[in-house]
Amino acid sequence: GQMLGFAAQELGHECRFLDPGANPPAAAAGTTVRADYADSAAVAALAAVCDVVTYEFENVPVDVLRAVEADCPVFPPPAALAHAQDRVTEKRLFERLDIPLAPYHPVQERADLDDAVASLGYPLVLKTRRFGYDGKGQAVIRDAAEADSAWAELGGRPLVAEAWVPFECEVSIIGTRSRDGDTVCWPLTENRHADGILRTSIAPAGVTGLEETARDYMDRLLRELDYVGVLALELFVSGGNLLANEFAPRVHNSGHWTIEGSTCSQFSNHVRAITGDALGRADCRGFAGMLNLIGQIPDGVREPADPRVRVHDYGKAPRPGRKLGHVTVVTDDAAARDALLGHYGRIVTESAP
């Protein structure tokens, strides 16, 4: 929200934010209202003084957005959010669009999990259909005992079992579609996760030959959803092919590098798209890398002397597992980028509590 607000300010817009938390980072970029995302009266009051409404949090109730849509445009379209909020609906959309994905099996009852094991085999990943993020609400199952413990932890909610994907790496493609239907995509970004949380991204991705296919999948999604704004599609690279994991109808952590690393950032293009402006160039200036600062911001990364390095501190209260900021590096060659990312990565690892 803060980064969208800064981008909007640069484009001459004024922002109002709704956030349920105390001291929201977005307060640095505009007026904030403290209210729950499900508070339809508060959202309607916000929309009443705005020309356009957007969101960058995936658990905003779709009904609340649909209710304000009659009076104020809401982008990305709430239908896109509805697809992204339910992993099974999302997977059915991928299937409809011929975007390959790992085999899966919806799980409601304990017996469905046995069926999933029979059809998918071990290992598999059991995930909640809704409200999962950063690896929360999911468990890897390698044998019958783990099936029991995963069920004990997650059972009772709508779930989905996915075949384990033996991936070479993970990538994301981030695209923007304007109100006129123009689209741009940033170069494929390669992402490393640990414990289900994004740790680093590099762009352009180290894998080659997959850019065109990823852009094609992105185009299909943007067109099908009659999309406006930024959308991120996360993919596995497995056996040299792309398999869709999930999409996010919002600006995305794996696109944070675009602030310094591209002519136009994902935040700026999102604002341009939703306000009806022409889109900016989604290129990569040299070689970009992003390192998330999770749980703490070590002193050693705070004021980098190297002009190729920028540190973003979101001003959030530290909490284990919370994304508090990120480091971006932009260099003229891939080796220098990787060395800088490695350097800052070591500082982060060594100062972890």
Ligand code: AMP
């Ligand atoms: P998700 O919340 O679905 O994005 O999952 C978080 C991370 O867990 C992914 O980025 C992968 O690193 C890992 N993961 C999720 N699903 C699978 C799968 N089916 N096979 C292998 N790894 C997975």
